[in-house]
Amino acid sequence: MTTPLLEVKGLRMHFPITEGIVTRRTVGEVKAVDGVDFTVGRGETLGLVGESGCGKTTTGRCILRLENPTAGSIVYDGIDIASLGQREMVKLRQKIQVIFQDPFSSLNPRMKVGQIVAEPMKVHGIEPDAAKRQARVLELLSICGLNAGFADRYPHEMSGGQRQRVGIARALAMNPEFIVCDEPVSALDVSIQAQVINLLEDLREKFGLTYLFIAHDLSVVRHLCQRVAVMYLGRIVELADSDELFDNPQHPYTKALLAAVPVPDPLVEQGRVFRPVQGEVPSPINPPPGCVFHPRCPSAVASCKVSRPETREIKPGHFVACTEV
Amino acid sequence: MPPLLDIRGLHTEFRTGAGIVRAVDGISYTVNAGETVAIVGESGSGKSVGAMSILRLIPDPPGRIVAGEVLFDGRDLLKLREEEMRQLRGSQIGMIFQEPMTSLNPVLTIERQLTETLEEHRGATRAQAVERAMELLRLVGIADAGRRLKQYPHQLSGGMRQRVMIAIALACDPKLIIADEPTTALDVTIQAQILELMKELTQRLNIALIVITHNLGIVARYATRVNVMYAGRIVESGTAAAIYHDPRHPYTIALLRSVPRLDRPRQARLEPVEGQPPDLTRLDGGCAFRPRCRFAVAACALSRPVLAQAGADDHFAACFRAGEFTATDQAA
Numbered sequence: 001m002t003t004p005l006l007e008v009k010g011l012r013m014h015f016p017i018t019e020g021i022v023t024r025r026t027v028g029e030v031k032a033v034d035g036v037d038f039t040v041g042r043g044e045t046l047g048l049v050g051e052s053g054c055g056k057t058t059t060g061r062c063i064l065r066l067e068n069p070t071a072g073s074i075v076y077d078g079i080d081i082a083s084l085g086q087r088e089m090v091k092l093r094q095k096i097q098v099i100f101q102d103p104f105s106s107l108n109p110r111m112k113v114g115q116i117v118a119e120p121m122k123v124h125g126i127e128p129d130a131a132k133r134q135a136r137v138l139e140l141l142s143i144c145g146l147n148a149g150f151a152d153r154y155p156h157e158m159s160g161g162q163r164q165r166v167g168i169a170r171a172l173a174m175n176p177e178f179i180v181c182d183e184p185v186s187a188l189d190v191s192i193q194a195q196v197i198n199l200l201e202d203l204r205e206k207f208g209l210t211y212l213f214i215a216h217d218l219s220v221v222r223h224l225c226q227r228v229a230v231m232y233l234g235r236i237v238e239l240a241d242s243d244e245l246f247d248n249p250q251h252p253y254t255k256a257l258l259a260a261v262p263v264p265d266p267l268v269e270q271g272r273v274f275r276p277v278q279g280e281v282p283s284p285i286n287p288p289p290g291c292v293f294h295p296r297c298p299s300a301v302a303s304c305k306v307s308r309p310e311t312r313e314i315k316p317g318h319f320v321a322c323t324e325v
Numbered sequence: 326m327p328p329l330l331d332i333r334g335l336h337t338e339f340r341t342g343a344g345i346v347r348a349v350d351g352i353s354y355t356v357n358a359g360e361t362v363a364i365v366g367e368s369g370s371g372k373s374v375g376a377m378s379i380l381r382l383i384p385d386p387p388g389r390i391v392a393g394e395v396l397f398d399g400r401d402l403l404k405l406r407e408e409e410m411r412q413l414r415g416s417q418i419g420m421i422f423q424e425p426m427t428s429l430n431p432v433l434t435i436e437r438q439l440t441e442t443l444e445e446h447r448g449a450t451r452a453q454a455v456e457r458a459m460e461l462l463r464l465v466g467i468a469d470a471g472r473r474l475k476q477y478p479h480q481l482s483g484g485m486r487q488r489v490m491i492a493i494a495l496a497c498d499p500k501l502i503i504a505d506e507p508t509t510a511l512d513v514t515i516q517a518q519i520l521e522l523m524k525e526l527t528q529r530l531n532i533a534l535i536v537i538t539h540n541l542g543i544v545a546r547y548a549t550r551v552n553v554m555y556a557g558r559i560v561e562s563g564t565a566a567a568i569y570h571d572p573r574h575p576y577t578i579a580l581l582r583s584v585p586r587l588d589r590p591r592q593a594r595l596e597p598v599e600g601q602p603p604d605l606t607r608l609d610g611g612c613a614f615r616p617r618c619r620f621a622v623a624a625c626a627l628s629r630p631v632l633a634q635a636g637a638d639d640h641f642a643a644c645f646r647a648g649e650f651t652a653t654d655q656a657a
Contacts, residue, residue: 051512051513051514051515159601161601189367189368190367190539190541190580190583191580191598193583193584193597194583194585194595194596194598195598197595198594198595201594216513218513218587219587220585222585222586222591223591223595224591242591243590243591260514260516260517261542261587262540262545262546263546263586264541264544264569264586264657265569265586265588266566266569267569267570268588269545269546276514276521278518280484280485
């Protein structure tokens with residue numbers, strides 16, 4: 001196998017919980033990400049799925065070094081991001097960009113679209129010449145399906161889908177290799193989602209991009225990703241090729257998650273026997289001992305309460321962290 | 326038997342700086358006792374405003390219900406005095422909103438939010454109301470009801486809050502519950518729990534349910550009948566099976582085609598609904614979906630098609646070409 005573009009090993013991100021105003025004492029920790037390993041190959045799209053609070057967004061933020069990880073390594077193209085200094089990180093950020101979920105709050109409401117897209121080029125000194133920069137802005141907008149007229153508009157004059165296209169154009173301004181897509185379509189209407197998904201696919205092909213695609217909508221993930229990692233309470237419980245994961249899920253949590261998603265077809269739905277998984281996601285401040293899923297797991301045995309299950313490769317490329325599989 | 330709810334020609338408009346927005350532009354549908362009807366549409370299609378109009382919860386100004394009838398159990402709700410309407414809300418018609426954090430009162434305990442409804446509508450004493458509140462929490466699957474009653478909304482998880490909302494909606498044995506995107510703010514596994522709970526309770530207690538959603542999967546799993554809305558009008562209505570397997574409006578067809586499916590391997594490419602949702606202040610006299618429609622013809626620009634029978638008895642579509650689509654056109 002060729003070396004992956006991104007290799008994450010033993011990533012931990014624990015946020016301290018502090019008390020006191022004058023003297024702050026740490027009284028606990030939120031274990032947002034608690035030992036995560038995965039790789040992303042060049043040109044590949046890896047899906048990171050899970051429910052709110054599972055640590056998928058925090059994982060993405062660690063890769064962007066918007067958080068300083070507590071432990072572990074994040075090796076991007078041979079460089080360990082986790083140990084880079086500020087200045088070196090600024091350089092690397094040109095290669096690693098991000099698209100956020102909410103196109104309302106991630107665009108500056110006081111800037112015109114043209115300025116928003118030009119800003120990163122200015123900051124990084126990529127295109128110092130104003131006229132060339134302007135031409136590049138229009139080119140980027142057109143790549144993202146927006147005509148030149150949009151450069152003079154403000155974000156509030158645009159629909160959610162158009163705003164998300166601006167967010168994508170801004171990410172592309174740096175000619176990145178790797179884009180962390182954090183729920184890029186979940187705030188959009190159904191009919192617009194497909195437009196943006198297709199755009200992301202086109203860009204991936206055209207520019208040879210690599211995506212880490214963070215989402216909770218499993219149908220979108222199945223469509224867009226080659227491989228998928230399922231997270232629960234700060235850990236990856238299952239990782240496999242997309243079709244393998246969705247057709248042959250092994251971890252009880254993955255199974256529960258897939259069963260919970262209704263399919264848009266009444267005939268299929270009538271044929272499904274469905275019992276929702278019980279209980280709610282426990283707090284990451286005080287996660288359950290052993291396997292974090294055991295309190296909700298229908299197939300838990302005594303040992304699940306005691307020891308944390310190792311991740312095993314049950315088939316080539318199919319990893320599961322469950323002893324009962 | 327007459328339907329429990331019979332909405333006829335409902336029009337609700339908003340006066341805005343950009344002009345009059347006909348958010349609901351003449352919708353008619355019925356809901357029978359005990360059945361689940363889904364209203365599907367995207368933001369701005371008028372699905373929420375339509376439901377709020379049933380309860381007359383439209384802020385005036387800028388909004389106004391300008392025409393129509395809302396017959397509930399034979400009475401026209403639009404003709405009731407405000408006091409009579411207040412008696413009806415929360416007792417005969419329950420409401421479940423999308424965001425349980427903003428729709429529960431943050432400074433009142435769960436107990437008070439439940440007992441308030443019961444004392445107000447049922448004239449229950451405090452002791453009776455508390456007892457009923459306990460019973461309701463158990464009904465919606467909240468363990469340790471006694472402790473939960475003393476807590477405030479912020480001490481509960483999102484799923485738990487939505488269970489409390491359901492308990493409040495059920496408190497006075499309503500005949501109808503309107504649920505506006507009841508699970509959109511929740512995680513998938515919690516969403517499944519809440520929807521199963523709503524299905525079980527409405528069936529057991531014979532309560533009619535209007536579910537407003539944009540999620541086509543939820544509709545397929547839970548609804549018996551479906552109304553698809555676009556630009557303030559119902560463009561297609563029918564049984565869930567008819568809507569999904571024999572769609573007769575190009576918008577419904579396009580919508581079903583555009584969603585990726587969890588039960589199918591990756592296809593080459595999605596087929597999005599091209600273009601943008603319409604600006605309701607700038608509708609011309611033609612079909613509002615025309616600019617995005619791949620079946621549009623000259624006639625579509627001249628007048629707006631009305632709902633007409635298409636296919637089976639209770640299947641209606643507002644399209645001039647509703648009868649022409651082949652199985653290949655319709656395939657999702």
